[in-house]
Amino acid sequence: MNETVNTQQGERPPILAAETLHKSFRTGSASVPVLTGIDVVFREGVCYTIQGVSGSGKTTLLHLLAGLEDPDTGQILYRNQDISRFSRKRLAAWRGRAIGLVFQAYHLLPELTALENVNLPAMLFGQRDPKPGWELLEAVGMTHRWQHRPWELSGGEQQRVAIARALRNDPEILMADEPTGNLDEETGLEVIDLLLDLQKSRGKTLVLATHDPRLAQKGDQQLVLTGGKLERVDPTSAASVPISGPPKHSLESRLEPESKTYL
Template structure:
């Protein structure tokens, strides 16, 4: 398994007391598998994604990546994990405005010491970005910026891709095209994909759908 969560619990303390967000999550994701994570707002989807990304710690349970417990990592190990083992695609594109498209796409791969110009050329062709490589993010449409964000993530060929509503800011037709490209290229890279979405229609296009309800996996 690329990612394995076992008995994961997470709660937050507020002025109104402690709120449990995740109540014992068990989830396994295999290499090259695409999994949609769905559920109502507040069901714990983004929290689970943050734990898998090493951006937060579980209160209890294991978050294993390649058999290693992410929660046991120190800050340096956690930063290296995010640099080399996981790629994150946000609803907000988070491109570097001072870099052109070509430099944005290669940025993560160079940090991870996995820069491959042949693979990058394949990505830019499949994502339809070749005419825009010298442009800057502000010169692109929303759909084009999201394609750049996907290319940046995939360029490093991370074992795991985490995507949080990656088509949420796009119209339906553009979102469908972007999702098709992400799924196809993730398979080509051999990456597992865990994608948060509110859309049952989009979720049905992935290999498997997991529904969170009140901090637990339904069903």
């Protein structure tokens, strides 16, 4: 399905889109391509999973989408606005309010309590009311640990605090990079279920990168990053997604290269 990011008159533009993204890194004198022409559009309130092996470029793609890195070529569009045209100050403010980030390594500040870590994003914008942070700790089941610092919490507890922190500024988009990578299987599944429940109940767009195919299957829309390109899993078995054309039956045909993935 090939569609541009242009919208019809009166239609709300996509919340986030990437157009012809290329990104390479230098290793010595060599340039190593990581992303080689990514085109994708994200809709509001949908959970997208991006599956790929270690080193496939999942983290790089999330960093580009969040404005943490610049592409070599291509554009990131937020509601049809090219974020590369934002000033550094405006970009940081946009990211702080529109994007909630969940990392594999949690990235909680060790000197702060759980509640202080949750409220930190709001404090950066001059908001000091602790009540919203408390309510988020309640939502992730961590009010009983509000005074504890990260080193006093288990991995699963730290990730719950990190999820609450990501939601603190009520962002439109959540981005999670291997959020279960440091957790055991049981705890990881609990964290993913919590993240998905919060995403659905609060109407957020979620972009979740994982190497685990079981977690990838939990997405409303499932993407695979391979060879620097995004491919979409053909949802022939997903009744909630309309299918155009005859169904494909072979396993190999479930992956379709996208020149423009519009989901």
